[in-house]
Amino acid sequence: MMYDLHTHTILSDGELLPIELVRRAAVLGYKTIAITDHADTSNLAYLVKAVSRCREPAECYGVNLLVGVEITHLPPSMIAAAAREAKRLDADIVVVHGESVLEPVAPGTNRTACNCDDVDVLAHPGLVTLDDARAAAEHGVALEITARAGHNRTNGHVVRVAQKAGCRLVVNSDAHNPSDLMSMEVRWALTVGAGLTEEESRQILSLDVLEFLRK
Known part of the structure; x- marks a missing residue:
C-alpha cells in the first residue's frame, strides 16, 4: 500500500491545506500519509494539535493520517528533547531534517537523530556515515530516499550505506506542492534509480508503516 512519511x-x-494534501494523495492511491511540517521549539505543540484535527476528514477519504513533525535546524543537543516532546504530545511520527548537501544543517544532526529512540525517519541525510547508519539500525531509525530536487543528489550513497549497515530505508516525496506527490510508477523509478534491485524496491515500497512505527 502506498505511503508517504514526509510532506508539508x-x-x-507547503502550498496546500492539510486536508487538500490528503485528498490529492487519496486520488493517487495513497493509504497512509504523514504530515510533517517543519518544527522547532516555537511551533512543535501547535503543529501536532493542528494536524490532529484532520484525522477524521482524512478517514472519510480512506487515508490513514499520521500526525508528525520534521524537526528542522535545531542544534543537535536539543533534538532528542524535541523528539521526546513530540511523542509526549501524541505525534505518530518524528522526522528529523538531516544533513542535506543543500543546506547548512548543523554537523552532528545526523548522528544525534540516528541515536534517538524517539526519531522515526532521518530525512535526506546527505553523506551519512556508516557509523551513523549502524546507529540508525540499532535505534529503529529509517533513512530516507527522497524525491526532493537537490536533496536527492545523495540517494545512491544513502542506499549503499544503509545496505551495509542493515538499516531500514523509506521512500518519501518531501512534498511541498501538488506536483510533488508521486505516482507508484515514479516511486518505483526513484528506488530503482537509487540502486535498489527490483525485489528490494518492492519490499521498501510495500512497507507496513504501522508495524515500522511500533518499533
Whole structure:
C-alpha cells in the first residue's frame, strides 16, 4: 500500500491545506500519509494539535493520517528533547531534517537523530556515515530516499550505506506542492534509480508503516 512519511502544508512552507494534501494523495492511491511540517521549539505543540484535527476528514477519504513533525535546524543537543516532546504530545511520527548537501544543517544532526529512540525517519541525510547508519539500525531509525530536487543528489550513497549497515530505508516525496506527490510508477523509478534491485524496491515500497512505527 502506498505511503508517504514526509510532506508539508501551509502550516510551514507547503502550498496546500492539510486536508487538500490528503485528498490529492487519496486520488493517487495513497493509504497512509504523514504530515510533517517543519518544527522547532516555537511551533512543535501547535503543529501536532493542528494536524490532529484532520484525522477524521482524512478517514472519510480512506487515508490513514499520521500526525508528525520534521524537526528542522535545531542544534543537535536539543533534538532528542524535541523528539521526546513530540511523542509526549501524541505525534505518530518524528522526522528529523538531516544533513542535506543543500543546506547548512548543523554537523552532528545526523548522528544525534540516528541515536534517538524517539526519531522515526532521518530525512535526506546527505553523506551519512556508516557509523551513523549502524546507529540508525540499532535505534529503529529509517533513512530516507527522497524525491526532493537537490536533496536527492545523495540517494545512491544513502542506499549503499544503509545496505551495509542493515538499516531500514523509506521512500518519501518531501512534498511541498501538488506536483510533488508521486505516482507508484515514479516511486518505483526513484528506488530503482537509487540502486535498489527490483525485489528490494518492492519490499521498501510495500512497507507496513504501522508495524515500522511500533518499533
